Amino acid sequence: MASNRQKEIALAAVKLFEQKGYHATSVQDIADEVGLQKGSLYHYIHSKEDLLLQIAHEAITEFNDNLQAVLDTDMSAPEKLVKAVENHITVSVSNMETTTVLLREAFSLGDPQHQVIQDLTDKYVDLWTQVLEEGARSGEFHVREPKVVALAILGACNWVYRWYRQSGQLTPSQVARVFSDMFLNGLTSDNHPGVQQ
Amino acid sequence: MASNRQKEIALAAVKLFEQKGYHATSVQDIADEVGLQKGSLYHYIHSKEDLLLQIAHEAITEFNDNLQAVLDTDMSAPEKLVKAVENHITVSVSNMETTTVLLREAFSLGDPQHQVIQDLTDKYVDLWTQVLEEGARSGEFHVREPKVVALAILGACNWVYRWYRQSGQLTPSQVARVFSDMFLNGLTSDNHPGVQQ
Amino acid sequence: MASNRQKEIALAAVKLFEQKGYHATSVQDIADEVGLQKGSLYHYIHSKEDLLLQIAHEAITEFNDNLQAVLDTDMSAPEKLVKAVENHITVSVSNMETTTVLLREAFSLGDPQHQVIQDLTDKYVDLWTQVLEEGARSGEFHVREPKVVALAILGACNWVYRWYRQSGQLTPSQVARVFSDMFLNGLTSDNHPGVQQ
Amino acid sequence: MASNRQKEIALAAVKLFEQKGYHATSVQDIADEVGLQKGSLYHYIHSKEDLLLQIAHEAITEFNDNLQAVLDTDMSAPEKLVKAVENHITVSVSNMETTTVLLREAFSLGDPQHQVIQDLTDKYVDLWTQVLEEGARSGEFHVREPKVVALAILGACNWVYRWYRQSGQLTPSQVARVFSDMFLNGLTSDNHPGVQQ
DNA sequence: CATGAATGAGAATTCATTCAT
DNA sequence: TATGAATGAATTCTCATTCAT
Structure with missing residues (x-):
């Protein structure tokens, strides 16, 4: 409205x-x-702070909705992880300003309002953790600390706004693939998509 | 002095x-x-801003020095990566306040001073990238975008200050091991240290 | 209209x-x-201020009209005083909100408009003074400073809005009688209505 | 300090x-x-409002202290009343600006702060009521509603700031005597100080 | 070294009023 | 008659910094 x-x-x-x-x-x-x-x-x-709250709220909500949608599919866990990384980075880059405000400025919110964003952010971590737990249950992932791994992946993705600039680099999807490849296959194993072919 | x-x-x-x-x-x-x-x-x-600059400067310098020290050893690339992750997270957690200020507040620096921190941060990314390039050259790492991978790892590590709290969780070293394990072996491969035993 | x-x-x-x-x-x-x-x-x-002016004007006009009506009767001076006190307090209490605005807020009027109320208020004091002068002339009142006495009585009556609340107390008429009794007979003389009987 | x-x-x-x-x-x-x-x-x-609070606080405190001092003497009740009226009006007139601020502006105080003044004002009414109750107990005053009478007297006294100006009028003490005379002897009784002689 | 008075620029917010639609 | 967008001036308060003592 x-x-x-x-x-x-x-x-x-x-x-x-x-x-x-x-x-x-x-x-x-x-x-x-x-x-x-x-x-x-x-x-x-209402106030300058409220403006910030709205911006941050909309941003984190989009991330949450996208990840929930991925969880609601019947993909395999690795497929979900790939898709989630792809979504996160794509959205991050295409709404770079909004994402930057969410990740860098939301801390400036005063206390009742900051908690709103914090809660939604916690929820986002939970959803990521679910992806990893699913893979752990199915045996697709070797994970003993799903939450810590989720936070590692999320951290990597949330850092993108700090360095990604359109300037003649990889596309968001390509970045996402590099990320997912490492998360899934690691740096030392042999089964890398680019290598396999 | x-x-x-x-x-x-x-x-x-x-x-x-x-x-x-x-x-x-x-x-x-x-x-x-x-x-x-x-x-x-x-x-x-000299000024409030100068105080922030000093704090951030000292913090990023310690990270740089630590990583340079790792690079100066004759460890293998995977060993260096493990050590670098361990160092970063350990320092992060033991100097959590300082690290938080560096990562969250340094943006508040005005332009000539912000650039100082930015340059040192870029340097830090370069050092991480060197670790990956070494591994790529030696064939120990399967990496085609060493800088992007470096940024992924750095992002994961830099996120730790946002969630790590002493409260009954993993020690910094344990977190570092979870991280390194994923970075090196991935989630889907079989050769995980904890799994092998 | x-x-x-x-x-x-x-x-x-x-x-x-x-x-x-x-x-x-x-x-x-x-x-x-x-x-x-x-x-x-x-x-x-026309304006917020004009609204205040209208409210105050209507209020003071009612007080003036009521008192003028009392003066126009052929009551004795003491009877007029009793009636005037009764009128003032009754009106005060039944239009408590309006009276409060008149007495507490009219000062917020800017200068040309404040003077309108001031003049009507001065007029009200004059009318009270007339009551006392009548009694002085007729020998019914022992008054050497009729205006000062008028102001004393008016002050007592105008204070009512500050403390009178419906909560289980005297009715406005009873308050008026307590007031008149003191004004006419004093606290130390022997001829008090309630005492005589 | x-x-x-x-x-x-x-x-x-x-x-x-x-x-x-x-x-x-x-x-x-x-x-x-x-x-x-x-x-x-x-x-x-601290704030503009705090300034108002301090001014009002000091003012009402002085009134309270003065009245308490009168109560603490061993004067007769009528003497106390005369002295209390004299004190109130004298202080009122000599600190006219402060008194005006107390009586006219203290309502502008926001809620926690307004209550402070309200409480002290209630206390002042209590002290006046004590004067009248003393006289009632000793039989010196014919009073059946000591609190209402106290409020009448206080209202008369508190109104002084609205009309008293130095301009060639009675001194504060003279005003006080006119007031006391009416309060004690009434307008219609015969025993008025000026009349007796 | 330490103080604390003074600065002056700047901040967010409120509000009575106007006016085109 | 009713709306609600727009104004623009005013208001309280904050704050980093300076400097004489």
Whole structure:
């Protein structure tokens, strides 16, 4: 039900939060970006912090929904892991600004609001852990610490926003494949897709 | 040549920056923590931002030095990787506050100063990449994108500060072993240390 | 000639001004109370301040009219005083919200408008003074400073809104009788109505 | 322990609050009055509201202390009442600005802070009521509703700030005598001090 | 060394009012 | 008549930094 102006403001905020950081972005900056007076912004937002909350909320929700969808399929565990990595990185890169705000700026949220994002983030870790537990149960994965492994994989994926830039590099899918290959096959084993052929 | 007072101030700042974030920490907060007046702090620091720079600089330098030391040994590539992961996670966890400030708050540095940290961070990525390239050259690693793999591993390791808490979990070394195991052997291969026995 | 909507708005304003004070009441609050949008209010009012002026004006006018009516009778001076006190307190209590706004909030009026209320208030003091002067002239009252006495009585009566609450206390008329009794007979003389009988 | 600057600021605030009202006085106004920058004020005050609280607190405390001192003497009840009226009006007039702020502006205090003043004000009413109860017990006063009578007297006294101006009128003591005379002897009885002689 | 007064720029937010639709 | 978007000025308060003592 967000009006155009609301979307416009959220987009401007995402852009500025990504560029300068939440704290270094003033409400004036956002107003300037959308061509409104500072005061007029408050027809659309509750507070600057609320704007950040909304952005972060939408971002983490998309990650959660995507991963839940993968879990709901009847793929094998390795297939799910590959797909989950692919999804995460693709979304990360195509919504790089939003992802950056989620991962870098959400900590600036005050306490009741920060917890909302924290809870959804915990949920995301749980879903990743489920992927690994499924594989462990089926014998497809050799995992004794599924949660720690999930956090390792998630960490690798969440770091992408810090280094990925479009500049003449691998596509998100290619990055995802490099990641999945290592996660599944390791660096020292022989069964690598590129190598096998 | 840092005096006791300077160290004390840096420690207070690290603690507060970790707890509340750089922006939410006022110079007054730091002064209170060390039992000085706000004005007196400026006998020891140039600016709040400079304090952050020093903390981040020291942190990233330690990571760099440790990794360089590993590279300077004559271990095999897999051994180096294992050692590097072990070092990174151990240091991360034992200096959790400092590491948190480095990874979460350094972005708040203004431009000339942020670049200093960025350059050292790039250097750190280079060193990791060297580990992988060594393994690739020697045939020990099956890696076609050593830098991307380095970034994956680094991302996994850099994420640890976000979830590791002392509370009844694995030790840093155990976490490091879980990580290395996956990086080297993958989730699907059979040659896992824990499994072999 | 006030329309229903205008009356409704004035009532809402009185209620809110009494509860929260004039400054703490926003035009939005009033709009919410009557179920209109902020902008729509301005079809009915000139300004928030004008609303306050109207409320205060109506209130002080009623006090003046009532007192003038008493003066216009051919009662004795003591009877007039008793009646005036009774009127004032009765009206005060039955229109407590309006009276509160008049006595507590009218000061918030800006200068040209505040003077309107001030003049009517001065008039009210004059009327009270007339009651006392009548009694002085007729020898019924022993008064050498009729205006000061008028102000004492008025002060006592105007204070009622600060403490009178319906909660199981005297009725307004009973309060008025306690007041008049003291004003007429004093605390130490022997001729008190209740005592004589 | 208030420094000179703190007193100076409080005095400036009292003056401005009395002249323009609390809400119409900006922190800027106060800063201008004492010749400081807006921000510098905050070395001395917690908030604008706190400034108001302090002023009101000091004022009501003085009234309470004075009345308690009268109660602690061994005067007769009528003497105590005369003295209490004299004290109240004298203090009222000599600290007219402060008294005005207490009686007119304290309502602007937000809730936890307003209650502090309210409680002290309730205490003041209690003390007045004690004066009347003493007289009732000793038979010196003919009073059946000591609290209501106390409120009448207090109301009369508290109204003084609204009309008393130095301009060629009675002195505070003379006003007090006019008041006491009516309260004690009434308007219609024969035993008035001036009349007896 | 240490203080604490002072700065001054800047922050988020509120709000009465206007006006095109 | 009703809306709600837009204004723009004002407000309180914060804060890193400086400097005379």
